[in-house]
Amino acid sequence: MSLTRKRKKELRRLQSDATELWEHQQELVTHAADVAREAGRQLGNVGREQVFPAVQETYERHFAPSVNRGVKAGREVMDKKVLPAVGGVIGTAMSAWDVANAKRHGLSFTREPVAPVKRGPGIGSVIAIVLGVAAAAGVLFAAWQALRTDDELWVADDPLSAPEA
Numbered sequence: 001m002s003l004t005r006k007r008k009k010e011l012r013r014l015q016s017d018a019t020e021l022w023e024h025q026q027e028l029v030t031h032a033a034d035v036a037r038e039a040g041r042q043l044g045n046v047g048r049e050q051v052f053p054a055v056q057e058t059y060e061r062h063f064a065p066s067v068n069r070g071v072k073a074g075r076e077v078m079d080k081k082v083l084p085a086v087g088g089v090i091g092t093a094m095s096a097w098d099v100a101n102a103k104r105h106g107l108s109f110t111r112e113p114v115a116p117v118k119r120g121p122g123i124g125s126v127i128a129i130v131l132g133v134a135a136a137a138g139v140l141f142a143a144w145q146a147l148r149t150d151d152e153l154w155v156a157d158d159p160l161s162a163p164e165a
Helices: 005-104 123-147
Strands: none
Touching: none
8 A cells, every 4th residue: 555745744743743642641640650659658647647646546535445444354254254164164075085085995094082001100109109008017017016915015013912801
């Protein structure tokens, strides 16, 4: 297809106008990006300097006491209600697990009270028994000495005299 010189000239002019428009658009987009970047930086500064302190002060004044009360109540419920119940359930489950394992392995898993092993009497008991036996032997010896009838030891204080008539 052949173009006339006039059409070629118009196409070149149109192409140069399109290239110039493209360059202007690139400059405009670059300038818009710079403006948006600066706006974001300024918005961050305003947020840090104005908005965040106001929001924080409002939160601390209005919401923090309620949140703290809720956290404290939740902690008390956990400590006094939930944890003991869960601990009991876990303990029961672990006991059942241990019994099942013991039965599976053929072991006896009964809780029989273990009687304390009695040992012989201590040193204090032995000393008390020896002293008791010695005291009893002394009492028996004294009683035997007092009650024995030994004629040789019997001496009358007054000679026997005939009754007076």
